[in-house]
Amino acid sequence: MQGSLWDESQKQENQPRAPEIDISELESLFSAASISDGVGAGKGGRRGSNIHKPEKVQLVDLRRAYNCEIMLTKIKTPLPDMINAILALDSVALDIDQVENLIKFCPTKEEIELLKGYTGDKEMLGKCEQFFLELMKVPRVESKLRVFGFKIQFSSQVNDLKSNLNTIKEAAMEVKESAKLRQIMQTILTLGNALNQGTARGSAVGFKLDSLLKLSDTRARNNKMTLMHYLCKVLAEKLPDVLDFDKDLAHLDAASKIQLKSLAEEMQAVTKGLGKVEGELVASQNDGAISEGFQKVLKGFLLTAEAEVRLLTCLYAEVDRIDGQLAGSANSQCIARVMKVRI
Numbered sequence: 001m002q003g004s005l006w007d008e009s010q011k012q013e014n015q016p017r018a019p020e021i022d023i024s025e026l027e028s029l030f031s032a033a034s035i036s037d038g039v040g041a042g043k044g045g046r047r048g049s050n051i052h053k054p055e056k057v058q059l060v061d062l063r064r065a066y067n068c069e070i071m072l073t074k075i076k077t078p079l080p081d082m083i084n085a086i087l088a089l090d091s092v093a094l095d096i097d098q099v100e101n102l103i104k105f106c107p108t109k110e111e112i113e114l115l116k117g118y119t120g121d122k123e124m125l126g127k128c129e130q131f132f133l134e135l136m137k138v139p140r141v142e143s144k145l146r147v148f149g150f151k152i153q154f155s156s157q158v159n160d161l162k163s164n165l166n167t168i169k170e171a172a173m174e175v176k177e178s179a180k181l182r183q184i185m186q187t188i189l190t191l192g193n194a195l196n197q198g199t200a201r202g203s204a205v206g207f208k209l210d211s212l213l214k215l216s217d218t219r220a221r222n223n224k225m226t227l228m229h230y231l232c233k234v235l236a237e238k239l240p241d242v243l244d245f246d247k248d249l250a251h252l253d254a255a256s257k258i259q260l261k262s263l264a265e266e267m268q269a270v271t272k273g274l275g276k277v278e279g280e281l282v283a284s285q286n287d288g289a290i291s292e293g294f295q296k297v298l299k300g301f302l303l304t305a306e307a308e309v310r311l312l313t314c315l316y317a318e319v320d321r322i323d324g325q326l327a328g329s330a331n332s333q334c335i336a337r338v339m340k341v342r343i
Contacts, residue, residue, distance in 0.1 A: 056126045059114045065128035068105045072131060075101070079134045086144060087294045089301070091152045099149045106142040107132040139287045140280070144294065147280045150273040151301055158308050161266055164258050165312075165319045171255030172322040180245035187239065188212070188231060209326065260323060267316060274309060277302055 058065060075082065075098050085093035086102075094102075105128075107115070115132055118125070122133065135141045175181060189207060196202040218227040235243055246252075281298050284291040 057118075057120060057124045058126045058129065059118060060111055060126070060128050060132070064105075065126055068128040068131060069126075071101045071105055072127060074098075079131060083134055083138060086138065086141070086148060087291065089148050089151055089294065089297045091148075094148075096149060096152045099145055099152065103142060103145045103149065105131070106135060106145065112136060138290065140283060143276075143280050143283070147277050147298065150277060151298075154270070154273075154301075154305055154308075157266070157270055158312060161263060161270070161312055162315065164263055165315050167251050168255045168258055168260065169315075169319045169322060171249065171251040172319070172326055174249045174251060175326060176322075178245060178248035180242040180248055183239055183242050184231075184235065184245060187234060188215070191227065191231060191234070260320060263316065267312065270309060270312075274302075274305055277305070 060068070075094070077085070077093065081093070082102075084090075111132060115129060115136065118129075122130070125133070138144060189204065192207060192211075193202050193204055196204075215228040215231060216226050219225070220227075220230070277298065281295060281302060284295050284298070287294075
C-alpha cells in the first residue's frame, strides 16, 4: 500500500532485511500435527475428528435395556455388592422397593440364551446386559429375590395381622362383657316381641345380630320415626344410664372395619410364602459355595418365621371361635350401626 511501512521498505535497497529462517526448525515446532503424531492422545488433549469411541453391544430390547439402566441408577450399588446383598438377604443394603424392581428386571429365558450365545468381548456389552450377566451367576436368582422380598415384609405383615386379630378379639370380649349393651339388647327383644304379639315370633328368647340392621328400616305409620328412633326414645326415658354404652366398646369401631375373611386370605398368603422359602432353601443346597451364606441366613429366618406363624394361627382360631359365638362376622358391623344413632 502506497506510503506504508512495506512500501518504503521496498524502495530502500540498503534497508536491513529480516534474518534467514530455519524452515525445518519452524516446521517441527509449528506445523499442524497429524493423528499419527499422537497429538491429543495425552490427558486433556483433543481427539482427532475421525476417532470414534467403540459402541456398546446391545442384545436386550432397547426399551427394556433403557428402563433397566434407569432402575440401576436409582439403586446406586455396584453390581458385585448388589449380588452379595442378595445372597446375604441384607435388607440394609437393599430395601423392598429395590428388591421388587430387581425382580422385574430378572433376565427372561430368551435373554439368558442370547447372553449365553454371545462370544464377543463382554466389556463391550451394555449396562443392562452386564447386569443380567451378574444375575445369571446366581442360581434361581428370581426365586431368591422373591424370598428376599418375603423376608423383608414378613415382620410387618405378621404384626399387622396380629394387631387386627387382637382388635377383633378385644371388641368381641367387650361386646360379651358389657352389661349396658345386654340391657339394650333385652329392650330390643322386648320391642320385637311386642310388635309381633299374637304371632309365632311374639315370644322370642333372642334374635340374630343382623336383625339390628332392620331397626332403621322399620318406620312408624306417620313415616316420621323409625324403630331405631323409638328405641332411643325408650332408652332415654327408661334407661338413661345405658346411653353411654359405647364407652364399654372401645375397640368396636375399629373392629367393624376389619373382615375376618380378608385376614384369613392374608394368612394364607403368608403360609404360601413360607412354603416358597422352604422350597428355595432345599433347592439352594445344590448350589454350591455361592449359596452357603444365603442358606445360613434363610435357615435362621425360617425357624423364627415358622414359630410366628404357629402363634398367629392359634390367635386366628381363637378369634374365629369368639366371633362365631357372637353370631358371625356381622356382629361388629351391626352393633357399630346402633352406636351411630344419637338422640
